[in-house]
Structure formats: C-alpha cells, structure tokens
Amino acid sequence: MRWNFRLISGVVVVLCYFASFAQAQNELFDWDRTLRVDFVLVGNLHYQNAYVSKITTFDGVFAGSNQMISPFDYGEYRYFLIAPEKGDTLFKRGFSTLFEEWRTIDEARDKERAFQQSIEMPMPLIPVKLVVESRLRNGKFVGLFQDEVVPDELSVVRFQPFDFPIKMIHGSNDSQQNFDVLFLAEGYQANEADLFFDQVEDLSGQLLATEPYQSLKDRMAIRAIAAPSVQSGPDDPRSDEWRNTIMESTFNTFGVDRYLETEATWKVYDLAAQAPHDHIIVLVNSDKYGGGGIYNHFSVVTAGHRNSGTVLIHELGHGFGGLGDEYFGADVSYNDFINPEIEPWQPNLTTLVDFDRKWKHLVAKDVPVPTPIRPMYKNTTGVFEGGGYVRKGVYRPAINCRMRTNEAAGFCEVCTEVLTRKILFHAPGRGD
Secondary structure (H helix, E strand, C coil): CCHHHHHHHHHHHHHHHHHHHHHHHHEEEEEEEEEEEEEEEECCCCCEEEEEEEEEEECCCCCCCCCCCCCCCEEEEEEECCCCCCCCCEEEEEECCCCHHCCCCCCHHCCEEEEEEEEEEEEEEEEEEEEEEECCCCCCCCEEEEEEEECCCEEEECCCCCCEEEEEECCCCCCHHEEEEEEECCCCHHHHHHHHHHHHHHHHHHHCCCCCCCHHHEEEEEECCCCCCCCCCEEECCCCCCCCCCCCCCHHHCCCCCECCCCCCHHHHHHCCCCCCEEEEEEEEECCCEEEECCCCCEEEEECCCCCHHHHHHHHHHHHHCCCCCCCCCCCCCCCCCCCCCCCCCCEEEECCCCHHCHHHHHHHHHHCCCCCCCCHHCCCCEEECCCCCCCCCEEEEEEEEECCCCCCCCCCHHHHHHHHHHHHCCCCCCC
C-alpha cells in the first residue's frame, strides 16, 4: 500500500490546532497524576444502571493524549469532566464495554448481570463534575450517571501501583509524546517472566512491521510488565481446564470458544498503573487461538499460537482504533448488533444512511456504490456488502482487510486512515 504522507501532515496540522486551543484547560490538571473511576454496569437487554465503586488517584504520568477533547465519536459510552461554575467541558473520551456486548446475546433477554468498568483521566486541580453517558440504539446519548470529584478529598483513595518486573520493548519514556502500548502478563508464573518478555518482543516486531504502525513507529512506545500468576495459562471451560491467574482470563466468552476475555477489569487497571498506557494488551500464556478487543478498554490475545501476531493486530483494530469486524456468517452470539436505520459509529462500517461522513472521500468517482465483489475491485476502496456480522445492509470498505480475515495482506485504506488519525492524536508532535 502506498503510504500517504499528505494525510499525516494534514492530520498533524488539525491536531496541533486543537492542542493549542486546549492549552488553557491543560493547566487545570496535574499530568503527573492519574484519576481513575471504578464503577459497575448492571442490567440486561432492557435496561442498564451504573454505580460508582471507588475513585482513586495514583502518582504516574497520565499517558493519554494531552488533547483534552477527543475528536472521535466512537464507542457505546462516553465521559466528560465539566467545570461546575461555567459548565465548560474540560475533558472528553469515548469507550466501549464487555457489558454492552453481553446485552446483545440471548442470555440478556431474561437475566441480569453486573460487569466491572474503569475509566481514567489526568488528575484535576479543581472540583469537577464527571458525567458518563450511554448510546441508545438510535445513536443518541443519554446520561448514565454523574459524580462530583474534589481533588485531595479523603474519599479519593491514593492507590500505590505494583512494582513487578518491567521492560521497555520499543521507543522512549516520553509518555506524553508517544502512543504508549502496555503489555501485561496473564497466566505466566514468576519463573516465566523471560518467556513473556521474549514473546512480547516477537509480537511487537510483527506489529511494527504492519502499516500504519511501521511508518509511525517513532511515535510509539511499547512496555511490558511481567505480572506473576499462581498458575500458568487461562481458563478453558470446554476443556475443563481452570487456572488461578492474576487477571482471571478465560476462553469461551459468551459461548464462543475463541473469544478470550477477562471480566476482572479493575485488576487489569491495577496492574497497568505501574506504567504509562494509552492502550493495554493482556497477553495470555497459551498456544490456543483466541483473543478479544474492546474500544478504549483493553485488548486480549494469546502469545503462542502461530497466528498470534495477526490476531493481535486485528484486536488492536478494535481496542485502539474502534474498528468494527468486517466479516459475517461466523460463530458469534450477538443479536441485532448494528441498527440498520442509522450509521454505525464504527468508522469502517456503513449502512449508507449517511455515507458522506464515512469514507466517501476515499471512493473514486468511477467506483459504483454499492460496489460489486469482482476481481477488478480487489484492491479498490469501495462499498462492499457484508460486515458487522451480517450479510445484508451493512457495508465494508474493501473486499478483504485485516478486520475481515487473517489472510488479508494488511489493513485497507480506510482502516489505515483511522489508525493513523488515532496514533497522531496520541503523539502529534513526535517524528515530524
């Protein structure tokens, strides 16, 4: 794929503008401390509620972009920090959850469950109001909960991060100028730390050899923390294998054997507090095929399968890029995952309801919309039917892409553009 340096330059200009605009708000935060809010999402298909469990702060540079207002309207949820007196929005991010996925499966029709969730932000220096919203099926957001955060109040707990072995795999320690990727060891005993670090180096090499990460690797930093588990490997219910591990990972999430996840979200963020992290990857000590990725939550992948590198790159597309799955007809448990009456928020999927705000700018004038799946369009950006787990009514940008199959050469033009914008959001000033 021909690399578009004009795209990089244009995105940098726009992001630098927003960075200067937000400088005044930046001064209202202590960037050497991170604020974390733990809460529980409770409900079923028909309703959801959220309840705050704990608000904590810890010493350590907030690795997220110092651009306070995210320009990406991705995720099923979003949160704001608001100045109480003037009502100004000081900080905004979007995210998704394992809970929202569970709400789309059959079990959620008549059963209630609770899921852990964590969100992070730089530590405010003034009292602020935290507002969390959820996206309805019609695409609109509604309030889920709000809370007041008063700096240094006794109700804000001071958390002491762990001190497990850590290794810099790639890049520099300038966390506010990098896109910071953090690998956490899951299902590795203390004597397997070297194995973990070796596998992280191998997978990181595969990631950095893939566009757009390859061209933007000078803007990235990769670290790894060897958090020890009592036993090796994850739970595998279908094989009746159960392990005592630090993050409680398991295959067969929602009844899909290859779907590897953990519901111990608070523990994941406890471990991640030791190092800067724009995105967390839970690396699981297993040679079985599997993984998962949830937007601005974390990604999970096994370390020892021959396709682990490919799965990692795909799951980062979800977890970091907000990209949707472009395949259909596979073994999934979701019902009505995408509303055909509106545009999905995933930037690489469209229902053609409002295609102008998707990738229309990348489709040549002589390419028909929708685009037939024919050999002449094999390497063409178009609008191909099938994606988001359904055959009809949802369209993807390419006949094949890493978000569709493991056999794809890499990301399509649309996914590459999205990932580029995301990396530059976190590291706009490095590598120019």
